[in-house]
Amino acid sequence: MHRQPRHAMYQAYSIIYLIALLFLFPFEYLKHPKELRRKWLKERFGKYSAEARKRRSAEVKTSESVIWIHAVSVGEVIAAVPLIKKIKDGYPSREIVVSTVTDTGQKVAKDRLGDAARIVYVPFDLPFAIKNALRRIKPSVFIIMETELWPNTIRILNGLGVPVLLMNGRISQKSFKGYIKLRFFMEDVLRRMDLSCMQNEVYADRIRAMGAESGKVKVTGNFKFDTKPSSHIPGWTKVLNGPVIIAGSTHRTEEDLIIDAYIKIKPDFPTLNLIVAPRHPERFKEVEDLLKRNNIEYLKRSEISNSDTPALQHHADSGIAVLLDAVGELASVYGACDIAVMGGTFIEHGGQNPLEPAYWGKAIVCGPHMENFPFIEEFYKSGGAVKTDVDNLYQSLKELLSEQGKMSAMGRTAKGLYDKNSGAVEKAMQEIERYL
Numbered sequence: 001m002h003r004q005p006r007h008a009m010y011q012a013y014s015i016i017y018l019i020a021l022l023f024l025f026p027f028e029y030l031k032h033p034k035e036l037r038r039k040w041l042k043e044r045f046g047k048y049s050a051e052a053r054k055r056r057s058a059e060v061k062t063s064e065s066v067i068w069i070h071a072v073s074v075g076e077v078i079a080a081v082p083l084i085k086k087i088k089d090g091y092p093s094r095e096i097v098v099s100t101v102t103d104t105g106q107k108v109a110k111d112r113l114g115d116a117a118r119i120v121y122v123p124f125d126l127p128f129a130i131k132n133a134l135r136r137i138k139p140s141v142f143i144i145m146e147t148e149l150w151p152n153t154i155r156i157l158n159g160l161g162v163p164v165l166l167m168n169g170r171i172s173q174k175s176f177k178g179y180i181k182l183r184f185f186m187e188d189v190l191r192r193m194d195l196s197c198m199q200n201e202v203y204a205d206r207i208r209a210m211g212a213e214s215g216k217v218k219v220t221g222n223f224k225f226d227t228k229p230s231s232h233i234p235g236w237t238k239v240l241n242g243p244v245i246i247a248g249s250t251h252r253t254e255e256d257l258i259i260d261a262y263i264k265i266k267p268d269f270p271t272l273n274l275i276v277a278p279r280h281p282e283r284f285k286e287v288e289d290l291l292k293r294n295n296i297e298y299l300k301r302s303e304i305s306n307s308d309t310p311a312l313q314h315h316a317d318s319g320i321a322v323l324l325d326a327v328g329e330l331a332s333v334y335g336a337c338d339i340a341v342m343g344g345t346f347i348e349h350g351g352q353n354p355l356e357p358a359y360w361g362k363a364i365v366c367g368p369h370m371e372n373f374p375f376i377e378e379f380y381k382s383g384g385a386v387k388t389d390v391d392n393l394y395q396s397l398k399e400l401l402s403e404q405g406k407m408s409a410m411g412r413t414a415k416g417l418y419d420k421n422s423g424a425v426e427k428a429m430q431e432i433e434r435y436l
Contacts, residue, residue, distance in 0.1 A: 009185050013151055017125055031282075036103055043121035046132025067436070068097045068139035070122055073105040075353060076145040078331070079168050079223040081112050082425045083143075083432075088116050090429075091436060097137055104281060108328045125150040134160070141435045143167050147175060151189045158192035163435045166196040167428050168223040171206040172350060173371055179210050187211025194435070197428050199223075202374055218431060221424030222375065224355045229331035235307045237336035239316045242271025243401055248330055249279040249352035250343035255287050257346055259294050261394040262321070269401055271317060275333060277324035279343055279352065284325040291321060301326045335360040338407060339400055342366045346390055351376070354385060354414075361415035363400055363407045365393070375421070384414035 032040050042048070067087060071077040077100060084096055098109050099122035109119045123129040130153050141163045142153075147170060157164050171179065179186050190196070190212040198204040199222040208217055237244070247258040255276055262274045278287050284300075291298045298321040299311055307313075312320075324330060334340055340357035344350060345367030354364050354376060364385035370376045379385035388396040400407045 006188055009188065010151060010155060013185070014126060017152075021124060021126075032103060036106075040103075040121055044124050044129065046123040046129040046134075046136070048120060048133070048136045065094045066097060066137060066139045067091075067094050067141050067143065068099065068137060069117075069143045069145065070099045070148055071105065071109070071145040072100060072122075072148050073102040074108050074327075076100075076148075076168075077105050077109045077112070078227055078353075080145050082226045082228070083167065083223060083428065084113060084117060086425055086429050087432070087436075090433075094436070097139070104327050111328050122148075123153075125152045127152055127156065130156050141165065141432075143432070146170050147172075149186070149189060151185070154189055154192050163194040164192065165194055165432065165435065166198075166207075167432070168220075168424070169196050169198040169207065170203045170372075171198075171210070174350070176206045176210070183209075183211055195431060197431055199424075200374065220427040220431065221421065222355075223424050223428070224353055225418060225421040226423070226425040227331075227355065227359075229334070229356060229359060233332055233335035234329060236301075236304045236309065236312060237333060239307045239312050240273045240320075240336065241317050242273055242319045243269060243339075244273045244275060244337040245339045245341060245397065246275045246277065246330075246334060246337040246357075247341045248277050248334065248343055248357070250276060250287075251279055251347055251349055252283070252286075254343055254346050255290055257390060257393060258341055259290065259296065259321075261397055263294065263296070264394050265398055265401065266319065268398065269319075271319045272401070273319050274321040275324055275337065276321065277330045277333070277343075281325070281327060284323065288323055288325075291323065296321050298323055301329070331356045331359075334362060337362055339363045339365060339397060341393070341397075342370070344372075345369050346393075354379070355418060358384065358414040358418040361411040363410040364414055365396055365400070367393075379414060379417055382413050382417060383410060384417050386410070 029037060029041065069080055069084060071080045087096060096117040097120060098113065098117045099120050100106050100109060101122055106119055123133040139162055142157050144166045146168050154164050190210060194216065196207055196212055196217045197220040198207060198217060201219055204217050204219050208214055258276065266272055276287060278284060297315065300323045302325050304312055324333060334357040340362050342352050342354050342364065344352040348369055350372035351366065351370040354366065354373060357364050366376065366385055366387050368389050376385060380387055386396055
């Protein structure tokens, strides 16, 4: 492809991106908490604070030392944590910058990484914003987690000679259908990348079909098998004496489904507890209203200071519902459950991460939509998880609660599969080291 047609493609993309940004900007700006809006606005235009730049200059003597890792939101940040820690252990003098798009991603990154990385918002995918950011950060390598393929960012970094690496790559079926229609454009974007480490052969085949060079595509496994939640199960959960079902990372309409099943099951298991963790914090109030409408006795996690909280103690032996209105705690709370019902699986979303309950050796129940996690088929075949649907969720949960042996065996199998598939971060690190 000649230079002029390539330039015209990126120019057309930038115009479309700018028009969309102008339309969405007021909504995006206002959805952030007031205390974050100024930081979000400046950093999305690539203007990072002078204080942070001064601190970086004092700590890092050469621009070659900066490693920039982009993780769009919570899931990608959590997957990146073991990689970041491994980089930090092997290269302690290198500064690591982690960028996200979402506020929740920022919070989880700060909670899990502390001072190990500098956390920023990624700039908009517009040339002037990207160049602003690069003048301040000056990365020696740019690592993208999972699926964030921003054409202008990749093009500009490639033009400056900065290696662009995709780690823990995955291309969902839905995304693939969209990308393949734009193959004439995506082929040029992907050929500017230095390496794509994909989670499995399915994703590797998809990115090759989109135009990536075969020699630059490798299968290294799924980082999420190396993601270990805090070994500390929150103390407040230990007060719940009866069996515990967690509905994790739920989406709209799924809470109705799990609450309905809980109401039907409760007479047979009077001490049954339910923990509901909505995927998006802005829906906490909506789910609380739903619990109220169903006359369910509940507590909000934000109201529980510790295991001595009177309201929690009062329901210790009678079962209660808890609304997990906290960000970043779910992975550890899974350690307290008996059954984990995966959110995003009873709607056409593609599912949420089942590896967090698998790490703890818990029984896993999924709806029909787990397209985002193709490895789940191995769990189904091995008995490490059960697949159900809207009409049969109640029956699936009741059977597991009635058969403790089956429920425990399912958890052990899930844990075994988790352990068997670990090691992806080490494989990816061997590839990254060539660029460090």
